[in-house]
Amino acid sequence: MDIKFQEVEYRYAAGTPFERLAITDVTFHVPSGEYVALIGHTGSGKSTVLQHLNVLLKPLQGEIEIGSRTIAAGRKEKNLKEIRRRVGIVFQFPEHQLFEETVEKDICFGPMNFGMSEEEARQRAREAVRLVGLPPSVLERSPFDLSGGQMRRVAIAGVLAMKPDVLVLDEPTAGLDPRGRREVMELFASLKKENGLTCVLVTHSMEDAARYADRIVVMHKGRVAKRGTPRDLFHDRASLTALGLDVPETVRMQRLFEEKLGQPLRQLCLTPEELAQEIARLQGERS
Amino acid sequence: MMEKIILGRYLPLNSVVHRMDPRAKLLFIFGFVFVVFLANNVLTYALLGVFTLFVIVLSNIKIQFLMTGLKPVIWLILFTFLLHVFFTKEGEVLAQLGFLSIYKGGVIKGAFISLRFLLLIFVTSLLTLTTPPISVTDGIESLFGPLKRVKVPVHELALMMSISLRFIPTLLDETDKIMKAQMARGADFTSGSLTSRIKAVIPLLIPLFVSAFKRAEELAVAMEARGYRGGEGRTKYRVLAWHGRDTAALLVLVALAAALFGLRS
Numbered sequence: 228m229d230i231k232f233q234e235v236e237y238r239y240a241a242g243t244p245f246e247r248l249a250i251t252d253v254t255f256h257v258p259s260g261e262y263v264a265l266i267g268h269t270g271s272g273k274s275t276v277l278q279h280l281n282v283l284l285k286p287l288q289g290e291i292e293i294g295s296r297t298i299a300a301g302r303k304e305k306n307l308k309e310i311r312r313r314v315g316i317v318f319q320f321p322e323h324q325l326f327e328e329t330v331e332k333d334i335c336f337g338p339m340n341f342g343m344s345e346e347e348a349r350q351r352a353r354e355a356v357r358l359v360g361l362p363p364s365v366l367e368r369s370p371f372d373l374s375g376g377q378m379r380r381v382a383i384a385g386v387l388a389m390k391p392d393v394l395v396l397d398e399p400t401a402g403l404d405p406r407g408r409r410e411v412m413e414l415f416a417s418l419k420k421e422n423g424l425t426c427v428l429v430t431h432s433m434e435d436a437a438r439y440a441d442r443i444v445v446m447h448k449g450r451v452a453k454r455g456t457p458r459d460l461f462h463d464r465a466s467l468t469a470l471g472l473d474v475p476e477t478v479r480m481q482r483l484f485e486e487k488l489g490q491p492l493r494q495l496c497l498t499p500e501e502l503a504q505e506i507a508r509l510q511g512e513r514s
Numbered sequence: 515m516m517e518k519i520i521l522g523r524y525l526p527l528n529s530v531v532h533r534m535d536p537r538a539k540l541l542f543i544f545g546f547v548f549v550v551f552l553a554n555n556v557l558t559y560a561l562l563g564v565f566t567l568f569v570i571v572l573s574n575i576k577i578q579f580l581m582t583g584l585k586p587v588i589w590l591i592l593f594t595f596l597l598h599v600f601f602t603k604e605g606e607v608l609a610q611l612g613f614l615s616i617y618k619g620g621v622i623k624g625a626f627i628s629l630r631f632l633l634l635i636f637v638t639s640l641l642t643l644t645t646p647p648i649s650v651t652d653g654i655e656s657l658f659g660p661l662k663r664v665k666v667p668v669h670e671l672a673l674m675m676s677i678s679l680r681f682i683p684t685l686l687d688e689t690d691k692i693m694k695a696q697m698a699r700g701a702d703f704t705s706g707s708l709t710s711r712i713k714a715v716i717p718l719l720i721p722l723f724v725s726a727f728k729r730a731e732e733l734a735v736a737m738e739a740r741g742y743r744g745g746e747g748r749t750k751y752r753v754l755a756w757h758g759r760d761t762a763a764l765l766v767l768v769a770l771a772a773a774l775f776g777l778r779s
Contacts, residue, residue, distance in 0.1 A: 244525060244579060283694045283697060283698065308702075311698060315698070316698040318691070318694070323691075323721055323725060324721055325721065326716065326721050326724075336701075336717065340700025340701055371724070389699070389700070
C-alpha cells in the first residue's frame with residue numbers, strides 16, 4: 228500500500244497559547260513493499276509524522292494519500308478503522324500498552340476490534356507468537372509476568388496479528404539487548420521480504436537505517452531535510468553532521484581504511500559484512 | 515483533547531503578578547474570597563468587576579484564554595442563575611410563564627451571584643496560571659509552617675501536593691500515548707453505547723495504573739538514593755522573598771474591602 232505525504236503541516240495545541248509547530252511542508256512517498264527509514268534528531272518531528280500514517284493526527288495543512296484514501300486538511304474523516312487495520316503501528320516501548328490477563332487475549336484485542344471472530348483471532352495470536360519467536364506456552368501467561376524483551380515481542384505480536392499491509396515501527400529496539408535488537412530487526416526485514424510488507428522505521432540508529440532501509444527520509448526541525456537511498460545519503464558525511472547526525476560506523480571505518488590505503492573502494496559499504504567482502508576482494512586482487 | 519484544560523496549568527509569562535511572592539498571592543486570594551461577599555449592590559459589584567479586570571490586565575493573561583477555562587463550570591453558573599431567577603420572589607413581576615413567575619429581584623440576585631462565581635473563578639485561576647506549582651506548595655508549606663509545632667506533617671503534605679501536581683502533565687501525556695496506541699489497535703473511545711464506552715476505558719486504565727505504580731516506586735528509590743529523609747533541617751533551593759509589592763497587594767485588598775464596606779447598602 229502506497230503512502231504519500233503532500234506538504235503536510237501539523238501544530239500541537241493549535242489556537243491556544245501553547246501552540247507549537249511540529250512539522251511543516253513535509254512531502255515524501257512510501258512506495259508499496261519498500262522499507263523506508265525516518266531519521267532525525269530528537270524533536271525533529273519524526274513521531275508526529277508517524278502518527279499521521281494511520282490518521283491518529285490529521286494534517287492541518289496539505290494532504291496524505293493512504294492507499295486509495297485521501298486525508299486532506301480541514302475535512303471530517305469517518306471510518307478510519309480500515310486504515311488503522313492496514314497500517315499497524317508499533318509505538319515506542321509498546322509493552323506499555325499491554326493490559327489483558329493473558330498474552331493470548333491481549334494479542335486478540337486488535338483483530339477482534341477490527342471485527343474478527345474469536346476463533347480466528349486466536350488462530351492469528353498463535354501465528355503471531357510464533358512469528359516473533361516465542362513458544363506457544365506464553366499464550367496462557369499474564370503479560371505482566373514476562374521479561375521486558377518478551378513483553379516487547381508480545382506487543383509486537385499484537386500488531387502483527389492485525390495482518391497490516393504497512394508496518395510502522397517507532398524505535399522498536401530501544402532498551403533491548405544487542406541480541407534482542409538484531410532478532411527484532413531481522414523479523415521485520417523477513418516480513419518485508421517474504422510477505423511483501425511495507426515498512427516505515429523511525430530510528431536513531433544509522434546502522435539500522437543503512438542495513439535495512441531501501442530509502443531514507445531525514446527530518447530536521449519539522450521539515451524534510453533530505454531524501455534518498457542509504458548509499459546516496461551516507462556518501463556525504465558533512466551534510467549529515469550539519470543536521471546533528473552522522474554516517475554509520477561501517478562508513479566511518481571505510482573512510483579511515485581508504486585514507487590509509489590512499490584510494491577509494493569501489494562502492495560505499497553499508498554493513499560490516501559488505502565492507503569485509505570488499506576488503507577481502509581487494510586483498511585477492513593484490514596478491 | 516487534554517489541551518483544553520486550563521485548571522492547574524501554569525502560563526510562564528512575565529508580569530508583576532507572576533513575580534509576586536506565592537504567599538502573598540495565597541493570602542490575597544484567601545482574603546478575596548471573603549471580600550467578594552461584601553458586595554451587594556450594582557455599585558459594589560461594578561467596583562469588584564473593575565478591580566478583577568485590573569488584576570487580569572496586570573497578569574498579562576488574555577481574557578479570552580480565561581474564558582475558555584470557564585467552559586467546564588459554565589453549567590454550574592447557569593444553574594445557580596436559573597435557580598435564583600425562578601425561586602426568588604422579590605420586587606415586581608417581570609414575566610409570567612404558567613405557574614412560574616419571574617421577579618425582578620430574582621434576576622438581579624441571580625446575576626449578582628453568577629458574577630460572584632465568575633470573579634472568584636477568574637481570580638483563583640490566576641493563582642495557578644501565574645505561579646508554578648512548586649511555588650504554590652512552597653508558599654503553602656511556609657504559611658502553614660507554624661502548625662509544625664502541633665505535630666502536623668506540613669512538609670510531607672506539601673511534598674505530596676507538589677508530587678501530585680508535578681505528575682498531572684506526565685499522566686496526561688501518558689494517557690494520550692496509551693490512548694493512541696490502543697486506537698492504533700482499533701480501540702474506539704468516542705462512539706458506541708455507554709456500556710461499550712466504559713468497557714473501552716479498561717485498556718486505557720490498566721496500563722495507566724501499571725505505569726503510575728512503577729513511576730511511584732522509581733521516584734521513591736530515586737529520592738532515597740539522593741538521601742531524602744523528610745523535612746527535618748532541610749534547606750530550600752528557592753528561597754521565598756517578600757517584597758514591598760507583596761505588602762502593597764495586601765494593602766490594596768484591605769482598601770478594596772473598606773471601599774466595599776462603605777458603598778454597600
